[in-house]
Amino acid sequence: MASAGTCWSCGEKLPAVEPFCPECGVIQPPHAQENPFEIYGMEPDFDVDLEALEPLFREGQQRFHPDRFATHSATERRYSLEHVTRLNEAIRTLRDPLLRAEALLTLSGRSVGSESGGAAPQDPMFLMESMELREQLEEVDISADDAQDRLDHLGRDVQQRISAEMETISTAWKTERESPSDTNLESIAGAIDRMRYHRRFLEEVDRMEEALFEEMG
Amino acid sequence: MAYNDKVLDHYENPRNVGSMDKNESDVGTGMVGAPACGDVMRLQIKVNDEGVIDDAKFKTYGCGSAIASSSLVTEWIKGKTVDEALSIKNKEIADELALPPVKIHCSVLAEDAIKAAVDDYRKKQD
Structure with missing residues (x-):
């Protein structure tokens, strides 16, 4: 496993968010800590332009599609799948107002109220x-x-x-x-x-x- | 999910379904809900001069376990004093209905409904 910030394949130092190494062109693992908003390059907000999101989604799907990595190494195939999965999960959250609002609460890093459910006083x-x-x-x-x-x-x-x-x-x-x-x-x-x-x-x-x-x- | 026989019995033949006039001074109304699943439960008690629950009614929109839990407590609290009713714990409800762990919150809801109904009744007596 390469240390963060360097290409796992050739060791080149990477810019902050770069899914492909600019030196050797090999796919990099997705940044695990990114939230659904960041994954689509937007500021965390409840108001999301869903129409503008769709082309980004399709573009990402094409860019990382596992079919494109079918002849690559097992590591590259796994990373492509991780990217696609992450894009899918993020868009699912962004499309759904309820999940989106929950994501904002999570991002705030503070826990409040009864959003976890249960029989809190209401x-x-x-x-x-x-x-x-x-x-x-x-x-x-x-x-x-x-x-x-x-x-x-x-x-x-x-x-x-x-x-x-x-x-x-x-x-x-x-x-x-x-x-x-x-x-x-x-x-x-x-x-x-x-x-x-x-x-x-x-x-x-x-x-x-x-x-x-x-x-x- | 396979429901236990007691749950099914209460689900198919719920006891004491209905409503009472929530504006009557001897009626206490408890409203509780489970946001996680969107269940809502209303439990009403009619209390006589001796502080004994003469009648109880419920209405629950939710799963079989939530319906069974509320149906069961209406049976249990009838004839009990308000304090005795308050002593009913969700574990007794869950045990009686053999609720699986994922349905324990339904019995918690029923216990909370009793508390809420008693609270409402007591506020009216002040």
């Missing part, structure tokens, strides 16, 4: 609302004519709640960058928790839509 009003939404969903009779409309309506309602939570996270992270404080991270952690309930709700809507589809089929 806002009873929020839980009450969640319960009411679940009750409304349960009351939808999938054999009724208006079933699809009602499912759409409830789905949109909860989707809007998710958007509002995303807004909260975005604002809290901006504030955090200007003046770091646990309050910001707690707002993010709280929004993550609420998003989890909303996602669970949307899964249930999907499940009922499938049942509805079967019913019609």
Whole structure:
């Protein structure tokens, strides 16, 4: 194993982030400590331009594709696979608002609130609302004519709640960058928790839509 | 996952499902949730003048273990005093239902629901 900063194959000193050795052109192992944002060359932020990300993703996939290293040494094949895997995992995090927000919390290096789950004390009003939404969903009779409309309506309602939570996270992270404080991270952690309930709700809507589809089929 | 018979029994025939008027002074309502899985649980108790729980109702949106845990505690706390109800520990619930380690949090949720319901009831008595 080469020491960090030198090419594992020819020993040449490497610039900070260089996936290929400029001297011998051999693929280097990915930098393990890079976070998902850095992997795609961006500042950690909740607001991510997903469209701008896609070409970078495809480019990286091509550049490191294991097929291109099929005739290379076992070490090079392994490094290419590590790069591809790392790009895949990073984009999965960046594409998903929930994972993205969690990544920002991890990056802050401070642990707050109940984002780890469990039965931490929570806002009873929020839980009450969640319960009411679940009750409304349960009351939808999938054999009724208006079933699809009602499912759409409830789905949109909860989707809007998710958007509002995303807004909260975005604002809290901006504030955090200007003046770091646990309050910001707690707002993010709280929004993550609420998003989890909303996602669970949307899964249930999907499940009922499938049942509805079967019913019609 | 294969559920144990007691869990299945409570899941298929949940006891005391329903709601009470949360604005009544002798009703305590406990709302708890598990953010990790999005489960929500409501446990309500109706307490008489002697401090005994006359009636209990629950509603849970969650997995079979969460439903069974809350259904079981409604059975257990009926006829108990508020203090006796508070002494119920999640381990007793988990043992009774033979919950596997990954489902222990469901029994914790049920224990927390009892506490939350009693808290709400006591606040109303002040």
